[in-house]
Amino acid sequence: xxxxxxxxVLRNPVMxxxxxxxxxEEYTDFVDLSQLGGIIVxxxxxxxxxxxxxxxxxxxxxxxxxxxGLQNKGVxxxxxxxxxxxxxxxxxxxxxxxxxxxxxxxxxxxMVDAVDKIxxxxxxxxxPNVKQGGMAFGVTCAGISQVVSEVRKVYHKHLMVKLSPNxxxxxxxxxxxxxxxxxxxxxxxxxxxxAIDAERRKPKLxxxxxxxxxxxxxxVALRMVWQVAKAVKIPIVGLGGISNATDAVEFMLAGAxxxxxxxxxxxxxxxxxxxxxxxxxxxEWHGFEKVTGxxxxxxx
Amino acid sequence: MxxxxxxxxxxxxxxxxxxLLRLRSEHPLPDIQPGQFVQVRIDGSPSxxxxxxxxxxxxxxxxxxxxLLVQQVGEGTRRLASADKGDTINMVLPLGAGxxxxxxxxxxxxxxxGIGIAPLFYFAEVLNEKSIRPTLLLGGKTKTDLIxxxxxxxxxxxxxxxxxxxxxxxxxxxMHSIWQRQSFDKIYVCGPKPMMKAVAKLAVEKDVWCEVSLxxxxxxxxxxxxxxxxxxxxxxxxxxxxxxxxxxxxLKW
Numbered sequence: 161x162x163x164x165x166x167x168x169v170l171r172n173p174v175m176x177x178x179x180x181x182x183x184x185e186e187y188t189d190f191v192d193l194s195q196l197g198g199i200i201v202x203x204x205x206x207x208x209x210x211x212x213x214x215x216x217x218x219x220x221x222x223x224x225x226x227x228x229g230l231q232n233k234g235v236x237x238x239x240x241x242x243x244x245x246x247x248x249x250x251x252x253x254x255x256x257x258x259x260x261x262x263x264x265x266x267x268x269x270x271m272v273d274a275v276d277k278i279x280x281x282x283x284x285x286x287x288p289n290v291k292q293g294g295m296a297f298g299v300t301c302a303g304i305s306q307v308v309s310e311v312r313k314v315y316h317k318h319l320m321v322k323l324s325p326n327x328x329x330x331x332x333x334x335x336x337x338x339x340x341x342x343x344x345x346x347x348x349x350x351x352x353x354x355a356i357d358a359e360r361r362k363p364k365l366x367x368x369x370x371x372x373x374x375x376x377x378x379x380v381a382l383r384m385v386w387q388v389a390k391a392v393k394i395p396i397v398g399l400g401g402i403s404n405a406t407d408a409v410e411f412m413l414a415g416a417x418x419x420x421x422x423x424x425x426x427x428x429x430x431x432x433x434x435x436x437x438x439x440x441x442x443x444e445w446h447g448f449e450k451v452t453g454x455x456x457x458x459x460x
Numbered sequence: 461m462x463x464x465x466x467x468x469x470x471x472x473x474x475x476x477x478x479x480l481l482r483l484r485s486e487h488p489l490p491d492i493q494p495g496q497f498v499q500v501r502i503d504g505s506p507s508x509x510x511x512x513x514x515x516x517x518x519x520x521x522x523x524x525x526x527x528l529l530v531q532q533v534g535e536g537t538r539r540l541a542s543a544d545k546g547d548t549i550n551m552v553l554p555l556g557a558g559x560x561x562x563x564x565x566x567x568x569x570x571x572x573x574g575i576g577i578a579p580l581f582y583f584a585e586v587l588n589e590k591s592i593r594p595t596l597l598l599g600g601k602t603k604t605d606l607i608x609x610x611x612x613x614x615x616x617x618x619x620x621x622x623x624x625x626x627x628x629x630x631x632x633x634x635m636h637s638i639w640q641r642q643s644f645d646k647i648y649v650c651g652p653k654p655m656m657k658a659v660a661k662l663a664v665e666k667d668v669w670c671e672v673s674l675x676x677x678x679x680x681x682x683x684x685x686x687x688x689x690x691x692x693x694x695x696x697x698x699x700x701x702x703x704x705x706x707x708x709x710x711l712k713w
Binding site for chain 1: 461462463464501506507508509510511552676677678679680681682683684685686687688689690691695696701
């Protein structure tokens with residue numbers, strides 16, 4: 161059991177990252193959701209968004225770029241149509257909430273607060289693919305402080321804040337989120353990147369730049385988790401390129417209390433349960449009575 | 461129900477730019493509809509990180525076999541084509557929504573261009589099982605593109621075009637004389653996008669129902685990542701989940 165605070169208790173440290181696992185329904189043929197600590201459903205905004213034009217994806221060495229641009233049908237649609245279908249999943253269902261204005265974040269959080277079986281919001285202040293998007297809030301201490309403290313006033317459950325790696329000093333940003341009332345931070349969101357088709361002399365993505373994810377970002381994510389772990393007292397949820405149980409254990413050793421699996425779900429739709437199982441085996445093999453013993457157990 | 465399964469490559473046949481792979485599973489196969497696809501894992505290289513979506517060419521439920529007709533266009537398909545007999549290949553299947561089955565008595569035209577002929581094989585086979593004999597119109601750049609032509613011909617009357625005139629009528633599928641001579645109730649198309657758009661335009665002119673099979677770039681193949689969207693009258697929808705087969709009236713072409 162992992163207690164992340166304010167009512168968010170995970171069965172095990174493994175969650176699935178927003179935007180890589182749909183609403184969980186897409187994966188039920190492959191994954192027994194009751195074997196996961198939680199699922200974080202698609203990035204949702206107050207108002208519906210069509211997202212960016214195609215093409216939205218480019219494969220890169222050991223990774224991929226995306227510029228989906230938060231395509232979703234809005235918070236109200238989620239509550240009315242999707243929530244009834246997934247509320248009885250035997251795992252924690254977290255909503256990733258994004259916005260482009262402060263008012264949107266606050267209104268969205270207020271609406272989700274009233275929904276019974278969503279124990280937490282992952283506040284997305286780090287989407288790199290939307291103009292005037294959440295990342296504007298997530299890259300300065302003042303910005304993150306403002307959005308987190310305003311959302312905190314209306315949202316009474318667990319507030320997890322997802323941090324952008326596209327900053328100079330992520331520990332400062334994490335500290336600002338903590339001071340503004342975040343219950344936990346999750347990191348990292350995607351790294352801004354770009355891909356070019358040399359034959360056609362054109363960008364591979366419709367909006368030119370996108371977010372890099374997959375195995376290639378793991379060392380960057382791991383370093384950032386370690387830096388943030390030294391700075392904040394609230395729990396950290398680590399993500400970025402986790403593809404197997406060893407990767408997950410590394411994030412926990414660096415200081416994460418839980419982890420999220422993202423792009424690896426595309427390569428092996430059943431990877432999340434395998435990672436959960438593998439962490440357990442690691443603990444048994446290495447004599448950790450509880451999985452929480454791994455948190456920050458890096459020796460250096 | 462979808463499954464992730466290891467398949468063994470039991471037979472491989474080389475064609476000029478393509479390869480036919482017959483893959484056998486140890487486990488019973490799920491129900492597979494014509495027009496659905498698989499996501500193939502290609503191990504061993506950082507540049508083939510994601511799975512590759514490949515249309516299903518043929519299915520043999522009894523032998524637990526799926527066949528893929530793969531054209532070598534990039535590193536992923538090249539690596540897949542270089543697999544040896546006995547190799548294990550991991551696939552997620554079946555994915556997407558396939559072709560809409562015609563009503564009995566309807567006259568169907570199956571139009572394939574290049575490697576787009578691949579999924580029409582299984583489709584024609586299933587139509588035959590339902591006592592429907594489709595007409596096939598297959599096009600290629602040159603005659604060697606028309607892989608397994610003799611096998612296709614067993615499913616129904618088959619017409620051919622090649623751009624260089626090496627087989628059948630010279631030109632594109634849309635230029636074939638069949639369009640002047642016959643009419644159809646349903647047209648199904650798979651091929652390069654410009655070719656599908658051209659056939660779709662013909663279908664609109666003739667006011668005939670038409671379905672096309674799209675092949676947008678994909679990551680998850682499950683409708684989770686929203687990368688492969690096509691712009692439709694209902695907004696951006698996932699080709700991997702709501703497609704790959706779409707009625708042309710739904711597309712903003």
